Structures are given as structure tokens and as C-alpha cells.
Amino acid sequence: MESAADACRQGNLQRIKSLPDSELQRLLSKTDEDGRTLLHAAASGGNKDLFQFLISKGAGSNVNLADEEEWTPLHSAVSAGHTEIVQLLIALKADVNAANSSGQTPLHYAVSKGRIPLIQILLQAGAKVNARDATGSTPLHRACSAGRLDSARALVEGGKARLEAKDASGATPMGVAASCGDQTMTLYLLSKGADPEVEDKEGETPLSMAAKHGKLRDLMVQVATGQMDVDEIL
Incomplete structure (x- = not known):
């Protein structure tokens, strides 16, 4: 599992394609010690061709499967800044409002890292602009604590974020x-x-x-x- 996950994170499509189909199917149904699937690894790795190959082999059934910290593949892709992977996940019906163990949604991560295109994509896909994490912080709170004026603008002007939350x-x-x-x-x-x-x-x-x-x-x-x-x- 770890070798295949490393290949996914590194974007080594040739390595994944070299696996016998029966072995790949077995690995797609497994998780590592942290509860992560190969789709998590591919989402964080960002190789579009590899990601699509996994989907063609049935990995899409794991699109909303969360790891032990309640991170979904969408959290991983957003945190790593992989726009194309995020779009593919949303097309596969990834939950844009899934919250991890800290109560943070993918939008919280896009905001704190200043990923404006991803903020816009998530909002257009139905992300809740005023979602609260475990500390009660909305994405706009996160933008402020991170000093991300560009993110704040996207939330206020593009998402109508609540100023008094x-x-x-x-x-x-x-x-x-x-x-x-x-x-x-x-x-x-x-x-x-x-x-x-x-x-x-x-x-x-x-x-x-x-x-x-x-x-x-x-x-x-x-x-x-x-x-x-x-x-x-x-």
C-alpha cells in the first residue's frame, strides 16, 4: 500500500499502470495506517492523468471517504492547490462542505492559503461561505488571522460573507x-x-x-x- 501511495503522491503513473489489475483493485479498497486511500494520495500529488486513471479503475467510489483526521480527497487537493484535481472531484460529487476533525471545510484551507481560483470554484459549487470550524471561525476569520486580504475580498465581494459572524x-x-x-x-x-x-x-x-x-x-x-x-x- 505504501509503495503505491508514494507513487500516487509522486505522480508516477507508469508505476501504477504496471500493477496487475487484481492488485490495483485490492489496493483501491484499502487504506493506510492513517486511513488514507490511494485517491487521497493522488489528490495531494496532483497528477491529473494518474488521478483520472484511478477513477477509470473505480476509485471514484472513495471520493468522500475521510481519513482518521476526517480529511477527504477534496481537502487534500485544495490544501495542495491542485485546481484541476479539485474540479474533477467536484464533478464526481465530492462534498464541498465536508468538515475534518477540526471542523474545517475545504474552503477554510483555500482561504488560509490564498488560493483565489479555488475559493471561487468552491463557492460556485455550493461551499458554505459562513461555515464554522471547531473554534467557531468562519473562512473570513481564517482570512483575517492569516492576513489574506485577497481571500477576504473573494469571500466578502464574491461570497457575501457575514462581517459580524x-x-x-x-x-x-x-x-x-x-x-x-x-x-x-x-x-x-x-x-x-x-x-x-x-x-x-x-x-x-x-x-x-x-x-x-x-x-x-x-x-x-x-x-x-x-x-x-x-x-x-x-
């Missing part, structure tokens, strides 16, 4: 951005209508968080009162 600590996405001192992200969300005075469970607001990071609070006030055009900063 709260995570388990009561923080909104802008609260996360402000606590990180991320000026660009904070001002972008403010310009899109995020409320700077929403309190988290500790009574902190994005505005009070910003006060801990130099001039950020003053910039927020200037943007909120129309004294400054946020486009001058973004």
Missing part, C-alpha cells in the same frame, strides 16, 4: 484583524460596513484592539467618519 471567543473577523494589528485588513472590512464596536466575550471591540497597535485606531476613525478614503491605504 462571531467565533467562540466572540470576536468578529475585523476583531481578529485588529487584534493582529493588520491595518489593511481592518480598514478594508471597515470600508465594507463591519461594525467597529461589536464586543467579544472579554468586552473588547475592534476599535479597542486597534488602540493597542499604534495609529490603527486613528485611521479607523478617519475612515469611519469619511475623513480618509480607504482606497488611499489599500
Whole structure:
């Protein structure tokens, strides 16, 4: 199993094709010690021809099979950034809202890694833009904690992400951005209508968080009162 999985991750189609059909069928029905199938390995490897070969041999029946950490092949493909594999998996009815053991969907990973084409593909396929992970974080929270303005734009402007969604600590996405001192992200969300005075469970607001990071609070006030055009900063 491990040798075949390595071949799939490395994109070694010749090695996989050299296996007797009976052996390949046996391997397609097995999982490794972490619960991963050959389809997981091929999804993370990204070789389109190898992936399609496995599908032609019946691997499509494992499209939503999760490993021990509840990762599906779609999680693997998105995390690795393999756009064509993601599209093939979606065509095979992969669950775009499958959550792993941390509660994270493929969209959470696309966002945190700034994979804009994949964000768009997942949203078009029905991914829930406000899905929450085990910490209550939505993809927009993840974009803010990772400092991914491009991802935030895709979620807000392309997916209508909720600006006031709260995570388990009561923080909104802008609260996360402000606590990180991320000026660009904070001002972008403010310009899109995020409320700077929403309190988290500790009574902190994005505005009070910003006060801990130099001039950020003053910039927020200037943007909120129309004294400054946020486009001058973004």
C-alpha cells in the first residue's frame, strides 16, 4: 500500500499502470495506517492523468471517504492547490462542505492559503461561505488571522460573507484583524460596513484592539467618519 501511495503522491503513473489489475483493485479498497486511500494520495500529488486513471479503475467510489483526521480527497487537493484535481472531484460529487476533525471545510484551507481560483470554484459549487470550524471561525476569520486580504475580498465581494459572524471567543473577523494589528485588513472590512464596536466575550471591540497597535485606531476613525478614503491605504 505504501509503495503505491508514494507513487500516487509522486505522480508516477507508469508505476501504477504496471500493477496487475487484481492488485490495483485490492489496493483501491484499502487504506493506510492513517486511513488514507490511494485517491487521497493522488489528490495531494496532483497528477491529473494518474488521478483520472484511478477513477477509470473505480476509485471514484472513495471520493468522500475521510481519513482518521476526517480529511477527504477534496481537502487534500485544495490544501495542495491542485485546481484541476479539485474540479474533477467536484464533478464526481465530492462534498464541498465536508468538515475534518477540526471542523474545517475545504474552503477554510483555500482561504488560509490564498488560493483565489479555488475559493471561487468552491463557492460556485455550493461551499458554505459562513461555515464554522471547531473554534467557531468562519473562512473570513481564517482570512483575517492569516492576513489574506485577497481571500477576504473573494469571500466578502464574491461570497457575501457575514462581517459580524462571531467565533467562540466572540470576536468578529475585523476583531481578529485588529487584534493582529493588520491595518489593511481592518480598514478594508471597515470600508465594507463591519461594525467597529461589536464586543467579544472579554468586552473588547475592534476599535479597542486597534488602540493597542499604534495609529490603527486613528485611521479607523478617519475612515469611519469619511475623513480618509480607504482606497488611499489599500
